[in-house]
Amino acid sequence: MIAAPFPQDEYARLLDLARYDVLDSAPEGSFDRITTLAAQLFNVPVALINFIDQDRQWSKSCYGVDASAAPRALSPCAWTILSDEPTVVLDAGADPRFSDNPLMNGDPRIHLYAGAPLTTPAGHRIGTLCVLDVRPREFGAQEVQALQDLAAIVQDELELRVRNAELQRQVGAQAQVVRELRRTVSHAQTLEAVATLLDTPLTAEEATRAAAGLVGQAIQADWTGLAVFEGQVVRAVTAYHRPDLNPALLARIERLEETPGGVTRHLQSVQRAYYVDDYALHPQAMPEMIQEGLMAAAWVPVGEAGSARLLLVTMRTAGSRLSGWSASDRALLETAARTMRLALTQRATGEPRSSS
Structure with missing residues (x-):
């Protein structure tokens, strides 16, 4: 064969x-x-x-x-x-x-x-x-x-x-299609860079964190990182954030391990990407994060790294020029997450990655 x-x-x-x-x-x-x-x-x-x-x-x-x-x-x-x-x-x-x-x-x-x-x-x-x-x-x-x-x-x-x-x-799709086509070109380059990065001799968490950072910058997110679940403990790992991101919001994100409730804790076993275009309307939204400017968020399952389960998480805030998640954002997030998942599986089994 x-x-x-x-x-x-x-x-x-x-x-x-x-x-x-x-x-x-x-x-x-x-x-x-x-x-x-x-x-x-x-x-x-x-x-x-x-x-x-x-x-x-x-x-x-x-x-x-x-x-x-x-x-x-x-x-x-x-x-x-x-x-x-x-x-x-x-x-x-x-x-x-x-x-x-x-x-x-x-x-x-x-x-x-x-x-x-x-x-x-x-x-x-x-x-x-x-x-x-x-x-x-x-x-x-x-x-x-x-x-x-x-x-x-x-x-x-x-x-x-x-x-x-x-x-x-959304309504008014014509202008959006033009923007999406332009972004698809750069997103394909980002995806190729992600695949190349995952072949480097970094640890699994370091490689996925760096890859998440590339994706976050490509979709112009305000914060992007990993939610790392280890048993009942979950922690946030920052991969990229906008330099002028509200320091209070950044600190709250990075104290995820100490914070009860919220959306992320309920998504440990999620199998498909989960998008929230209006965070304030979500029944598990945290009032403090709404007050500190969180507007939209996305959680995309990546896979297992040792004993940890990883989610790719990205956010938009009140200071963002963009709102919600476009079709090209979703395509890049989900394809990058599948690329990460495949790399993690191959690292775990010792199988060399195929090049395309």
Whole structure:
């Protein structure tokens, strides 16, 4: 078995994928109807909409199978996103990329794999629509074209999903889109710098702290750092703060270990990013922090470092030019956190990091 290499645009591609906020989301009828139609149209037992994350393949819609995730190294779709053209394998057992792949050689064994890339308006291939068959068979040019057409419909649904979400969050999206596109370019550079930093011989906490600082500066946060949970004890580690941040607020943040209550203590086991655009309205908001200027906050799970669990935490205050968390802020925070989590896992197992 041969694992697919990373595409040249990997970091920008991951940011584009994060923009859709689709990973780990609930099933949706619009996508399930497409996989059902694909299975019926091509007379195959399995049809999938897959997205290629940093270290996994995650399925948004599955027809004919229950699995929703697999290691990226085993994913045939990781090969499909390397080209604009569909990938068609008529006999997986005869293809050296898949001949001993456990995903393709189970019971029953997969003979046909046909996948068409999902390509964003920015040109990044973030996933696939693919079909599988356990019977030896042909897959002709007309079928390839039909698969591409269905993949285009999937991408249209993704774009519609993003637009609907944006309309729910804010009005006047046109000016925001222009700002987001400009920031995405610098955020891709920040993400690459984060990945490079995590390869340095710093300790796990030092590396994640420095990475958090880069992210905080990129999104123009007022304070960014780590919440470090060790058993019942939680402490705040400052990675970056605006030079003119209210000293009283900074001192209160850094005394988190001594402070009962608050939002952070209730998020030790959170599995997905948690955003608060108006801190004062949160039921667990601390009055003292409201008084000292805290306006918005975000908590993003990073993972385990030894016996400690880490959250990436960032804040905006009354002195900030920005309010809340934009789509590009969320994309960078969550993609950077996944990069940190992967690096922590590889440090713990002694596995060398792959370069993209």
